[in-house]
Amino acid sequence: xxxxxxFDLDGVITDTAHLHFLAWHAVAEEIGITIDEVFxxxxxxxxxxxxxxxxxxxxxxxxxxxxEQCLALATKKNAxxxxxxASLTEDSxxxxxxxxxxxxxxxxxxxxxxxxxxxxxxxxxALGIQHAFDFCxxxxxxxxxxxxxxxxxxxxxxxxxxxEEAMGIEDAPAGVEAINAAGMLSVGIGSGLNxxxxxxxxxxxxxxxxxxxxxxx
Ligand code: B16
Ligand code: MG
Numbered sequence: 321x322x323x324x325x326x327f328d329l330d331g332v333i334t335d336t337a338h339l340h341f342l343a344w345h346a347v348a349e350e351i352g353i354t355i356d357e358v359f360x361x362x363x364x365x366x367x368x369x370x371x372x373x374x375x376x377x378x379x380x381x382x383x384x385x386x387x388e389q390c391l392a393l394a395t396k397k398n399a400x401x402x403x404x405x406a407s408l409t410e411d412s413x414x415x416x417x418x419x420x421x422x423x424x425x426x427x428x429x430x431x432x433x434x435x436x437x438x439x440x441x442x443x444x445x446a447l448g449i450q451h452a453f454d455f456c457x458x459x460x461x462x463x464x465x466x467x468x469x470x471x472x473x474x475x476x477x478x479x480x481x482x483x484e485e486a487m488g489i490e491d492a493p494a495g496v497e498a499i500n501a502a503g504m505l506s507v508g509i510g511s512g513l514n515x516x517x518x519x520x521x522x523x524x525x526x527x528x529x530x531x532x533x534x535x536x537x
Contacts, residue, residue, distance in 0.1 A: 322535045323485040324454075325424050326475045326499075328365065329435035331491030332509055332523065334412045334447055336405070336437075337364055343400035344375060347393055353379030364492035367436050367465040368394050402439065408446040414523040421452045423528035430454045432475040434488065434498075436465055455479045467497035472504060487535065489526065490516070505535065 433456040444450040455478035488499035499506035508516025
Protein backbone atom coordinates (compact mmCIF):
# COMPACT_ATOMS: atom_id res chain seq x y z
CA UNK A 321 0.00 0.00 0.00
CA UNK A 322 0.95 3.60 -0.59
CA UNK A 323 2.22 5.12 2.62
CA UNK A 324 3.75 8.44 1.54
CA UNK A 325 3.88 11.02 -1.20
CA UNK A 326 7.07 13.08 -1.44
CA PHE A 327 6.96 16.43 -3.22
CA ASP A 328 9.62 18.49 -4.89
CA LEU A 329 9.11 22.21 -4.16
CA ASP A 330 10.28 24.41 -7.01
CA GLY A 331 8.12 23.68 -10.06
CA VAL A 332 5.66 21.39 -8.27
CA ILE A 333 4.33 23.32 -5.29
CA THR A 334 5.18 26.81 -6.51
CA ASP A 335 6.91 28.31 -9.52
CA THR A 336 10.13 29.69 -8.10
CA ALA A 337 12.12 28.51 -11.16
CA HIS A 338 11.56 31.86 -12.81
CA LEU A 339 12.84 33.70 -9.74
CA HIS A 340 15.94 31.48 -9.66
CA PHE A 341 16.42 32.29 -13.35
CA LEU A 342 16.19 36.06 -12.85
CA ALA A 343 18.70 35.97 -9.99
CA TRP A 344 21.19 33.79 -11.90
CA HIS A 345 20.70 35.87 -15.03
CA ALA A 346 21.70 39.05 -13.16
CA VAL A 347 24.79 37.45 -11.61
CA ALA A 348 25.85 35.79 -14.88
CA GLU A 349 25.58 39.07 -16.81
CA GLU A 350 27.99 40.67 -14.34
CA ILE A 351 30.65 38.14 -15.35
CA GLY A 352 29.86 38.34 -19.05
CA ILE A 353 27.70 35.24 -19.39
CA THR A 354 24.20 35.34 -20.86
CA ILE A 355 21.75 32.59 -19.94
CA ASP A 356 18.25 32.08 -21.30
CA GLU A 357 15.15 30.22 -20.12
CA VAL A 358 16.03 27.20 -22.26
CA PHE A 359 19.39 26.81 -20.51
CA UNK A 360 17.61 27.40 -17.18
CA UNK A 361 15.83 24.05 -17.61
CA UNK A 362 19.17 22.39 -16.84
CA UNK A 363 19.39 24.15 -13.48
CA UNK A 364 16.12 22.77 -12.13
CA UNK A 365 16.68 20.60 -9.09
CA UNK A 366 20.42 21.36 -9.15
CA UNK A 367 22.00 22.80 -5.98
CA UNK A 368 23.22 26.40 -5.80
CA UNK A 369 26.95 25.68 -6.17
CA UNK A 370 26.40 23.03 -8.87
CA UNK A 371 24.18 25.52 -10.75
CA UNK A 372 26.99 28.08 -10.70
CA UNK A 373 29.44 25.52 -12.09
CA UNK A 374 27.03 24.73 -14.94
CA UNK A 375 26.65 28.43 -15.74
CA UNK A 376 30.43 28.95 -15.79
CA UNK A 377 30.82 25.95 -18.07
CA UNK A 378 28.03 27.23 -20.32
CA UNK A 379 29.88 30.57 -20.62
CA UNK A 380 33.24 28.90 -21.22
CA UNK A 381 34.57 30.19 -17.90
CA UNK A 382 35.01 26.94 -16.02
CA UNK A 383 37.99 27.17 -13.68
CA UNK A 384 38.45 30.95 -14.06
CA UNK A 385 37.15 31.80 -10.58
CA UNK A 386 38.63 30.82 -7.21
CA UNK A 387 36.51 28.97 -4.63
CA GLU A 388 36.19 32.24 -2.74
CA GLN A 389 34.97 34.11 -5.83
CA CYS A 390 32.50 31.31 -6.59
CA LEU A 391 31.13 31.53 -3.07
CA ALA A 392 30.74 35.31 -3.45
CA LEU A 393 28.84 34.85 -6.75
CA ALA A 394 26.55 32.22 -5.21
CA THR A 395 25.93 34.44 -2.19
CA LYS A 396 25.03 37.34 -4.44
CA LYS A 397 22.63 35.16 -6.44
CA ASN A 398 20.98 34.03 -3.23
CA ALA A 399 20.58 37.62 -2.01
CA UNK A 400 18.76 38.54 -5.26
CA UNK A 401 16.68 35.38 -5.00
CA UNK A 402 15.71 35.88 -1.36
CA UNK A 403 14.67 39.47 -2.17
CA UNK A 404 12.38 38.20 -4.92
CA UNK A 405 10.78 35.66 -2.55
CA ALA A 406 9.03 38.57 -0.83
CA SER A 407 6.56 38.43 -3.73
CA LEU A 408 5.35 34.94 -2.67
CA THR A 409 1.96 34.67 -0.96
CA GLU A 410 -0.62 31.97 -0.31
CA ASP A 411 -1.81 32.62 -3.87
CA SER A 412 1.53 31.45 -5.27
CA UNK A 413 0.66 27.76 -4.86
CA UNK A 414 0.43 26.07 -8.27
CA UNK A 415 -3.11 25.01 -9.35
CA UNK A 416 -4.47 21.92 -7.59
CA UNK A 417 -1.73 21.69 -4.96
CA UNK A 418 -3.81 22.85 -2.01
CA UNK A 419 -6.52 20.28 -2.83
CA UNK A 420 -4.20 17.36 -3.44
CA UNK A 421 -2.33 18.02 -0.17
CA UNK A 422 -5.64 18.06 1.71
CA UNK A 423 -6.85 14.87 0.01
CA UNK A 424 -3.61 12.97 0.71
CA UNK A 425 -3.87 14.00 4.36
CA UNK A 426 -7.52 12.85 4.54
CA UNK A 427 -6.49 9.47 3.11
CA UNK A 428 -4.02 9.13 6.00
CA UNK A 429 -1.03 8.97 3.68
CA UNK A 430 2.10 10.82 4.82
CA UNK A 431 3.42 13.89 3.03
CA UNK A 432 7.11 14.71 2.62
CA UNK A 433 9.26 17.34 0.97
CA UNK A 434 12.45 16.67 -1.02
CA UNK A 435 13.74 20.06 -2.11
CA UNK A 436 17.46 20.78 -2.39
CA UNK A 437 16.72 24.46 -1.78
CA UNK A 438 18.20 25.86 1.41
CA UNK A 439 15.38 28.42 1.23
CA UNK A 440 12.66 25.74 1.35
CA UNK A 441 11.54 26.35 4.97
CA UNK A 442 11.09 30.09 4.30
CA UNK A 443 9.22 29.39 1.06
CA UNK A 444 6.79 26.98 2.77
CA UNK A 445 6.12 29.62 5.45
CA ALA A 446 5.52 32.30 2.80
CA LEU A 447 3.04 29.95 1.10
CA GLY A 448 1.39 29.21 4.46
CA ILE A 449 1.72 25.41 4.03
CA GLN A 450 4.53 24.50 6.44
CA HIS A 451 2.06 22.41 8.51
CA ALA A 452 0.99 20.34 5.51
CA PHE A 453 4.19 18.27 5.67
CA ASP A 454 4.93 15.40 8.02
CA PHE A 455 8.65 15.65 7.22
CA CYS A 456 10.86 17.94 5.15
CA UNK A 457 14.31 16.62 4.24
CA UNK A 458 17.01 19.05 5.38
CA UNK A 459 18.81 20.25 2.24
CA UNK A 460 21.80 21.40 4.30
CA UNK A 461 22.55 17.76 5.19
CA UNK A 462 22.47 16.50 1.62
CA UNK A 463 25.85 15.73 0.06
CA UNK A 464 24.76 14.67 -3.44
CA UNK A 465 22.34 16.80 -5.44
CA UNK A 466 19.62 15.28 -7.66
CA UNK A 467 19.84 13.03 -9.80
CA UNK A 468 21.38 11.23 -6.81
CA UNK A 469 18.53 9.66 -4.78
CA UNK A 470 19.91 10.95 -1.46
CA UNK A 471 17.27 13.62 -0.74
CA UNK A 472 14.35 11.32 -1.61
CA UNK A 473 15.82 8.55 0.56
CA UNK A 474 16.25 11.07 3.38
CA UNK A 475 12.59 12.08 3.02
CA UNK A 476 11.43 8.43 3.16
CA UNK A 477 13.64 7.76 6.20
CA UNK A 478 12.25 10.83 7.98
CA UNK A 479 8.70 9.71 7.20
CA UNK A 480 9.55 6.22 8.39
CA UNK A 481 8.44 4.53 5.16
CA UNK A 482 10.32 2.34 2.70
CA UNK A 483 10.93 3.83 -0.78
CA GLU A 484 8.78 1.05 -2.32
CA GLU A 485 5.87 2.34 -0.23
CA ALA A 486 6.19 5.88 -1.53
CA MET A 487 5.86 7.95 -4.68
CA GLY A 488 7.71 11.12 -5.62
CA ILE A 489 6.54 14.10 -7.66
CA GLU A 490 8.98 16.15 -9.73
CA ASP A 491 9.16 18.67 -12.56
CA ALA A 492 12.87 18.27 -13.41
CA PRO A 493 14.61 15.47 -15.34
CA ALA A 494 17.28 15.24 -12.60
CA GLY A 495 14.51 14.95 -10.00
CA VAL A 496 12.65 12.17 -11.82
CA GLU A 497 15.93 10.27 -12.10
CA ALA A 498 16.50 10.74 -8.36
CA ILE A 499 13.04 9.33 -7.53
CA ASN A 500 13.57 6.32 -9.82
CA ALA A 501 17.03 5.69 -8.37
CA ALA A 502 15.52 5.74 -4.88
CA GLY A 503 13.21 2.89 -5.89
CA MET A 504 10.05 4.96 -5.59
CA LEU A 505 7.28 5.40 -8.17
CA SER A 506 7.77 8.67 -10.06
CA VAL A 507 5.28 11.26 -11.26
CA GLY A 508 6.60 13.91 -13.67
CA ILE A 509 4.93 17.28 -14.14
CA GLY A 510 5.54 18.93 -17.51
CA SER A 511 7.02 17.87 -20.81
CA GLY A 512 10.19 15.94 -21.56
CA LEU A 513 10.03 13.71 -18.48
CA ASN A 514 10.05 10.43 -20.38
CA UNK A 515 11.51 8.48 -17.47
CA UNK A 516 8.61 9.25 -15.14
CA UNK A 517 6.24 6.37 -14.35
CA UNK A 518 3.34 8.78 -14.82
CA UNK A 519 3.58 11.97 -16.88
CA UNK A 520 1.16 14.83 -16.30
CA UNK A 521 1.01 18.12 -18.19
CA UNK A 522 0.38 20.29 -15.17
CA UNK A 523 -0.32 20.26 -11.43
CA UNK A 524 -3.99 20.70 -12.34
CA UNK A 525 -4.02 16.98 -13.21
CA UNK A 526 -2.32 16.02 -9.96
CA UNK A 527 -5.36 14.74 -8.08
CA UNK A 528 -5.63 12.13 -5.37
CA UNK A 529 -7.78 10.03 -7.74
CA UNK A 530 -5.06 10.13 -10.38
CA UNK A 531 -2.34 9.21 -7.85
CA UNK A 532 -4.29 6.25 -6.44
CA UNK A 533 -5.07 4.95 -9.94
CA UNK A 534 -1.38 5.18 -10.84
CA UNK A 535 -0.41 3.36 -7.63
CA UNK A 536 -2.91 0.57 -8.36
CA UNK A 537 -1.86 0.19 -12.01
P1 B16 B 1 18.76 27.40 -3.16
P2 B16 B 1 13.93 21.99 -5.85
C1 B16 B 1 15.98 23.61 -6.36
O1 B16 B 1 14.74 23.39 -5.77
C2 B16 B 1 15.83 24.46 -7.61
O2 B16 B 1 15.10 23.75 -8.59
C3 B16 B 1 17.19 24.82 -8.16
O3 B16 B 1 17.04 25.64 -9.30
C4 B16 B 1 18.00 25.55 -7.07
O4 B16 B 1 19.30 25.88 -7.53
C5 B16 B 1 18.08 24.64 -5.85
O5 B16 B 1 16.78 24.32 -5.40
C6 B16 B 1 18.87 25.28 -4.71
O6 B16 B 1 18.15 26.36 -4.21
O7 B16 B 1 19.79 28.23 -3.87
O8 B16 B 1 17.56 28.19 -2.71
O9 B16 B 1 19.38 26.60 -2.04
O10 B16 B 1 13.49 21.84 -7.28
O11 B16 B 1 14.82 20.87 -5.35
O12 B16 B 1 12.78 22.26 -4.92
MG1 MG C 1 11.75 21.22 -9.07
